Amino acid sequence: MICVEQLTKRYGEHVAVDGVSFRCEPGTVTGFLGPNGAGKSTTMRMICGLTPPTSGGATIQGVPYRQLANPGRHVGVLLDASAQHAGRSGRETLALCARVLDVDRARVGELLALVGLSGPAARRRVGGYSFGMRQRLGVAQALLGDPAVLILDEPTSGLDPEGVFQMRTLLRDFADRGGTVLLSSHQLREIEAVADRIVMIAKGRVVADGTKGELLTAPAGTLVAAVDPAALHAALTAAGLSHHPTDPAGTFLVDASADAVGRAAANAGVVLRELRPAEHEGLEEMFLSRLGSTPQEVSS
Structure with missing residues (x-):
């Protein structure tokens, strides 16, 4: 010890x-x-x-x-x-x-x-x-x-x-x-x-x-992305599903199951390019978030 x-x-x-x-x-x-x-x-x-x-x-x-x-x-x-x-x-x-x-x-x-x-x-x-x-x-x-x-x-x-x-x-x-x-x-x-x-x-x-x-905790919810991020945002809002963007490309973390997110998108005619449960935060992501470092500092 x-x-x-x-x-x-x-x-x-x-x-x-x-x-x-x-x-x-x-x-x-x-x-x-x-x-x-x-x-x-x-x-x-x-x-x-x-x-x-x-x-x-x-x-x-x-x-x-x-x-x-x-x-x-x-x-x-x-x-x-x-x-x-x-x-x-x-x-x-x-x-x-x-x-x-x-x-x-x-x-x-x-x-x-x-x-x-x-x-x-x-x-x-x-x-x-x-x-x-x-x-x-x-x-x-x-x-x-x-x-x-x-x-x-x-x-x-x-x-x-x-x-x-x-x-x-x-x-x-x-x-x-x-x-x-x-x-x-x-x-x-x-x-x-x-x-x-x-x-x-x-x-x-x-x-x-x-x-x-x-x-290395896993954020609750579902990660979803669409061909038209604005349309996806509107569909999630109309369905009353709490969500926020996770990157500039328009991926959203939704506080709901994948089934609920998929139904909301389908009802609005939104074409999805990604739909999956949120994964565990990796050590590199945790390192960056805790220290406010850059990827270059991680590998140095």
Whole structure:
């Protein structure tokens, strides 16, 4: 479990993180989201004891990170995949880490295979790795101590689609076995696919915290569009059906069943080009609505 309570970090007059609180429970993946500069990395560094907070605190399994005995056996961390010794091979990197953590060296080969770095890739120097390969090695290093908690900052950055799918499966399996995952990423569709909970921050403050079911709600009603939007509006008004436009193209969200909307259009002779129940709001749409961001910021 990860418990963050009123974490605050100030740099002079600048407040990078402002009273952030949330919990990550065992058996769940928590997606940690926010635009660039929102305070995500600073928060994760404070959780891991790398940046001292101005106030507030965080615990992992009930203990601050710096007080954990042999912390790699309790929490696996990947905050910067580039911070690896370029002169060592992938296998040497994990073997050295295994000695530090006092774990069986057999874990080295197992994890290299798990993240797709076995064979010749394991013998290559890290300096010759692509960024995606460094990410894979960093995840293997985080898993080496068989921890109960994972804290990962952008672990799928630089991975190809197959690698992203493998990472999603790995994290989902870890959580399903009772592990706790805190996962920061700009790849919103991947977060939506794997996360159980969402914590979103902006300008250093939490702006959303809940399960996907709580945050990605479905608007009640029916989405409908016609060849002649003005005629459709008139037909819905005449039928007494409450509605409002959802886009400039003339799609309406109607507070009624699809049958009622279809009958109103048919009675008025309006030709429809779309008629369907309203769908759940996706994570990207929720991100935009909560933060007032642009699509470019979402993918940056």
